Amino acid sequence: MFLKFKEHIAKNLPSLKDNRLLLACSGGLDSMVLAHLCLGLGLDIELAHCNFKLRGAESNGDEDFVRNSGRQWGVQVHVKHFETEEYARNHGISIQMAARDLRYQWFTEILDNTSCGYVLTAHHADDSLETFLINLSRGTGLDGLSGIPEINGKVIRPLLPFSQKELLGYAKSENINWREDSSNASTKYLRNKIRHQIVPLLKELHPTFLQNFLRTQNNLGQSNGILKNSILELKDRVFQPWKGDIKIRIEDLRQLHPLDAHLYGLFNDFGFTEWDDVKGLLSAESGKQVFSRTHRMVKDRDCLILSKLQSNAGQSYYVHIADTRIDRPVKLLLEDVRCIDERAKNVVFLDKEKLNFPLVLRNWINGDYFYPFGMKGKKKVSKFFKDEKMDLVSKEKQWLLCSDNKIVWVVGKRADERFKVDDSTRKILKITQIT
Structure with missing residues (x-):
């Protein structure tokens, strides 16, 4: 297997030889085999181990095993503990999805803060088959049937051409130690049901079922590539x-x-x-x-x-008297001027002495009203939006500049009559929305 792995890296993943690599290591069979193969090739690796705190002492034992392996090999080991169950509850997702999100978020942080160029994971051909069957059972398009990508941004999976049987044979021949995850034997998880109950039956159908599947999946992947090019052209058009x-x-x-x-x-x-x-x-x-x-x-x-989806819904932003520029949530330029020198929707001139700082930038809420510049009387902001023929998204993105809960400016649309410059004005504030 080592020679096959060496040829695979040289032919398909030569960039691994020129980069420091972060290897996701659980301590199980797959990741320990990948670590041995990488070290045998002289690749520059560091280990990253996630303790999801889901199996008590067994999880801590996995962590100790990976730390000791790293010391024996003379490679750096990164370890992080996660409150996985709490994260899953807070985000309304499964434990498996929570663990996936947490580990890849952490891997990205490590890449950002170290000299490691890529993350290596130990997914293999059997994992790809299991993922195919999971996606098939849930309903999917060609993306879900095309398997786990070998390269996905900074994540690389160099063991995808190899079966778990090959990994196990290599581990035994090289006397590689690994940790068994007791949860892998439980069939309460969909992946484990497929692994233990369905995949063995499929492999009984034909002695080369897995190899045939990989060829079929490769064909699906190529067809998917053609489809994606067509979709990209369609997106450009519509x-x-x-x-x-x-x-x-x-x-x-x-x-x-x-x-x-x-x-x-x-x-x-x-x-x-x-x-x-x-x-x-x-x-x-x-x-x-x-x-x-x-x-x-x-x-x-x-x-x-x-x-x-906007993350700033319901938030307020403050504009202080000393500010000359605001960059969020909208870009505003603030200037003290002597006279009104232009008229445009993206510019407003205000009597500065009528304003109480800090001003507040916020979104529209039901019941808001203002006194539109040049008109007598007040008007509901919702009615103003309707008259302006604004769609729902534009309404939600519209910012209001306020002073003491009074609307000063529907930003980029209409000023309020109460804050206008008149003959008694001594200080003029010019605010320009920068687009």
Whole structure:
């Protein structure tokens, strides 16, 4: 196996020889074999071990084993403890997904703070088969059937061409020690059910089932590559950049056949999974929304607006009297001037002595009203938005500049009459929205 691994690295992953590598090491069979192979090739590695604190003394034993292995090999060992169950509860996800999120977040931090260039994980051919079957059971597109990618950004999986049987044979022949994870034997997890109950039956069907599967998966991956190129060309044609979001004409989508497959290809990367709901937006009333974990799609008249979920909803930002520039949540330039020198929607001139600092930048809330510049009387902000024909996303992104809870400026839209410059004004504040 060592010679096969050496040839694989030289042919397909030569960059590993020129970089320091962070090897994810659980202490189990797969990662210990990968560590031995890398050391045998003279690759420059460091170990990263995650203690998820899920198996008590057994988890601590795994940590000690990896630390001792690192000392024996003379390589640095990074270790971190995680409150995995708490993280899973707080984020409403499974323990397995929580552990995955936590470890890859940590690996990224290590890469950012060390000279390591890549993360190596010990996924192998059997892992790819299990992932294929999991995705197949849940319903998936070609992405889910194309297997675990060998290279995914800074994460590299050099053992994917090898079976677990090959890894086990190599470990025994080289007298490699490893730790057994007792949870791997439990069939309460879907992956373990597939590993222990389904995969053995599939391998009984044909003596070269795994090799045949890898060839089929490679073909699927190549077909998926062709499809992705086609989808990228389609996105260039129908995705229109719009105020930091993406606008898509519904009529352009209706012309796509088959529609379901094209919707999946266009929006799968944005985390959407409820495809009947996505399709339903095409005929829904304006204002109807569909959410993923990271994005939202809104029906707006004859278009869909795709936007990233905002993390600043409900937040307030302060503008102090000494500020000359604000960079978030919107970019504003503040100047003391002597006269009104221009008229534009992105510029407002205010009587500075009528303002109470710090001013506050916040989003619109129901019930807000102001006195539009040049008009008599007050107007609800919601009515102003309607008159301006603003869509739902634009309304939510609109910022209000306020003084003592009074709206001074609907930023970039309309100033308030109460803070205007008049004959009695002695100090003028000019605020410019920078786009």
